[in-house]
Amino acid sequence: MAQLARAGDESAFAEIVRRYSPRVFRFASKFFRQRSVVEEAAQEVFMKAFTQLGSFEGRGSMEGWLTRITTNTCLNMLRSAKRRPELASADLSDDESTWLENQLSEVAAERHRSSERSFVAADLADRVLENLSSDDRVVLTLIDGEDASVKEVAELTGWSESKVKVQAFRARRRMRAAVEKLLGKQLPPAVAGR
Amino acid sequence: MKENHIIDLLENRSFASLNEGERAAIQAHAANCLSCARAYEATRVASSLLRARASETVEPSPFFHTRVMAALRERQNEVPAFKRLWQSAGALVSSMTATVALLAVFSFIIPGTQTAGTAQASASNGYSAEEVILNQNDLQDEQASDAQVLTTLYSADDSGTR
Numbered sequence: 001m002a003q004l005a006r007a008g009d010e011s012a013f014a015e016i017v018r019r020y021s022p023r024v025f026r027f028a029s030k031f032f033r034q035r036s037v038v039e040e041a042a043q044e045v046f047m048k049a050f051t052q053l054g055s056f057e058g059r060g061s062m063e064g065w066l067t068r069i070t071t072n073t074c075l076n077m078l079r080s081a082k083r084r085p086e087l088a089s090a091d092l093s094d095d096e097s098t099w100l101e102n103q104l105s106e107v108a109a110e111r112h113r114s115s116e117r118s119f120v121a122a123d124l125a126d127r128v129l130e131n132l133s134s135d136d137r138v139v140l141t142l143i144d145g146e147d148a149s150v151k152e153v154a155e156l157t158g159w160s161e162s163k164v165k166v167q168a169f170r171a172r173r174r175m176r177a178a179v180e181k182l183l184g185k186q187l188p189p190a191v192a193g194r
Numbered sequence: 195m196k197e198n199h200i201i202d203l204l205e206n207r208s209f210a211s212l213n214e215g216e217r218a219a220i221q222a223h224a225a226n227c228l229s230c231a232r233a234y235e236a237t238r239v240a241s242s243l244l245r246a247r248a249s250e251t252v253e254p255s256p257f258f259h260t261r262v263m264a265a266l267r268e269r270q271n272e273v274p275a276f277k278r279l280w281q282s283a284g285a286l287v288s289s290m291t292a293t294v295a296l297l298a299v300f301s302f303i304i305p306g307t308q309t310a311g312t313a314q315a316s317a318s319n320g321y322s323a324e325e326v327i328l329n330q331n332d333l334q335d336e337q338a339s340d341a342q343v344l345t346t347l348y349s350a351d352d353s354g355t356r
Contacts (some may be wrong), residue, residue: 050266125244172237
């Protein structure tokens with residue numbers, strides 16, 4: 001199919017888009033929540049894929065090749081987006097504050113299974129991630145959110161494994177500091193006694 | 195377990211990758227260390243947030259591939275930027291040439307025609323500006339003769355009525 005598309009067969013490329021767009025969408029939506037932005041990223045991925053079809057040698061899978069293009073496209077989009085100012089606990093909505101409070105309570109694990117709660121959490125996660133750099137976001141999303149290995153992230157981003165490790169280490173520190181600030185007084189000395 | 199070791203452990207690996215033994219050791223240390231307890235709780239919450247975020251996905255609309263193919267055709271049909279620049283530069287050059295030609299016509303040809311026309315008009319009237327200025331004596335003569343005519347006419351009238 002890639003060979004046909006490379007030879008200029010438009011229907012072959014349309015088939016590639018049809019077949020791989022769910023995968024590209026799912027991957028791009030790890031970095032963006034708004035449907036319009038995810039769609040913009042996915043469209044850009046296929047545009048790049050069409051122009052770079054010549055560089056696809058067919059050794060690896062088409063899915064892997066498209067995932068690498070998706071990662072780089074999303075990374076570039078994140079880099080061009082402005083970072084939000086630091087999120088303070090005063091900026092949290094009632095739902096978000098409740099979610100954080102519940103996280104610290106004993107029954108948190110049971111309570112947070114509902115989709116409504118996870119929607120609030122995803123929203124809050126997005127707001128926290130918006131304060132971090134694009135590189136921090138990528139490593140945290142892929143390694144801590146998606147359980148990707150350091151090697152996989154290195155392959156996707158084109159970074160060295162040591163760079164991924166260092167980036168992840170620093171990103172976790174910054175994410176933890178941001179969350180600690182949000183939890184603020186909700187992190188009582190009582191926690192220490194648990 | 196030293197405080198630093200706990201924080202290093204939390205920062206070196208994802209929270210989800212910590213095994214039960216490692217978590218138990220961290221919790222045991224955190225029970226007696228407030229700053230490590232805070233770090234542990236914040237890391238746990240951060241991990242929950244990232245996992246909640248990762249669980250959200252967007253699926254493509256049924257028309258997505260049609261849109262991509264349309265955008266692709268549009269991009270292929272787009273005139274290259276250099277060609278567009280050349281076309282607009284060509285239009286600019288031709289409009290500038292036309293302006294220069296018009297200016298040349300107004301500056302050299304039309305004023306020449308106007309001079310010739312003025313000379314012709316002066317010739318047909320029998321007067322020119324120079325003639326009017328230079329022959330002011332003739333004008334005075336003409337005015338004097340008109341006065342004489344009027345005097346003659348009025349005197350004729352007077353003599354008729356009497």
